[in-house]
Amino acid sequence: MNQDWMVLCLILAALPVAACRTSDCERKWNYWRPRVLAAAAAKSPWPIIPGESVGPLKLGMAEDEVLRAIGPAPPESFGKWEYPTLGLNVAISGGRVVSINAGGSSCGDPERLLSKAFPGEFADRIGMGASPKEVAAVIGEPLGPGFVKENIEYLMYHNMDLMFENGRLEWLKISLPVEK
Numbered sequence: 001m002n003q004d005w006m007v008l009c010l011i012l013a014a015l016p017v018a019a020c021r022t023s024d025c026e027r028k029w030n031y032w033r034p035r036v037l038a039a040a041a042a043k044s045p046w047p048i049i050p051g052e053s054v055g056p057l058k059l060g061m062a063e064d065e066v067l068r069a070i071g072p073a074p075p076e077s078f079g080k081w082e083y084p085t086l087g088l089n090v091a092i093s094g095g096r097v098v099s100i101n102a103g104g105s106s107c108g109d110p111e112r113l114l115s116k117a118f119p120g121e122f123a124d125r126i127g128m129g130a131s132p133k134e135v136a137a138v139i140g141e142p143l144g145p146g147f148v149k150e151n152i153e154y155l156m157y158h159n160m161d162l163m164f165e166n167g168r169l170e171w172l173k174i175s176l177p178v179e180k
Contacts, residue, residue: 033111045119047123050139059159060176086117087119089105102172143157151165160173
């Protein structure tokens with residue numbers, strides 16, 4: 001009985017320590033939250049050209065061109081090619097940009113802050129926060145009716161996917177065509 005009591009005491013003593021530990025993503029979000037909010041307040045628009053580019057970033061550009069265009073990702077960011085204060089990340093394959101993703105990160109975006117910081121806009125100042133109807137008025141109708149699950153709607157265009165949450169654009173991905 002004494003040994004069981006000791007084990008129980010050790011477990012109970014360890015609980016507060018375990019509860020205080022934060023995950024790597026939580027730690028990173030605690031660091032980035034104020035910086036992303038400040039960037040969202042100060043952003044200037046970057047044009048989105050579906051299937052081609054977002055601001056200075058172009059699909060197919062080499063890694064060194066990305067570095068010249070927007071610099072290296074901050075060492076504290078979520079991943080090597082993730083830029084939290086721009087609200088975007090770049091996917092590189094074979095040394096080239098294969099997609100530009102906005103409004104998400106490898107650590108998620110529980111408060112949807114990255115979509116607020118993302119400076120990309122389609123024509124007529126339509127960007128993050130726009131409705132599917134507003135986006136379609138500027139870039140045309142999607143390829144099909146899309147996929148809807150609860151409050152999330154996914155729409156697909158040629159070389160571009162969009163996600164709307166509660167009727168507002170929160171995430172986008174432009175990518176190179178898939179090679180067959």
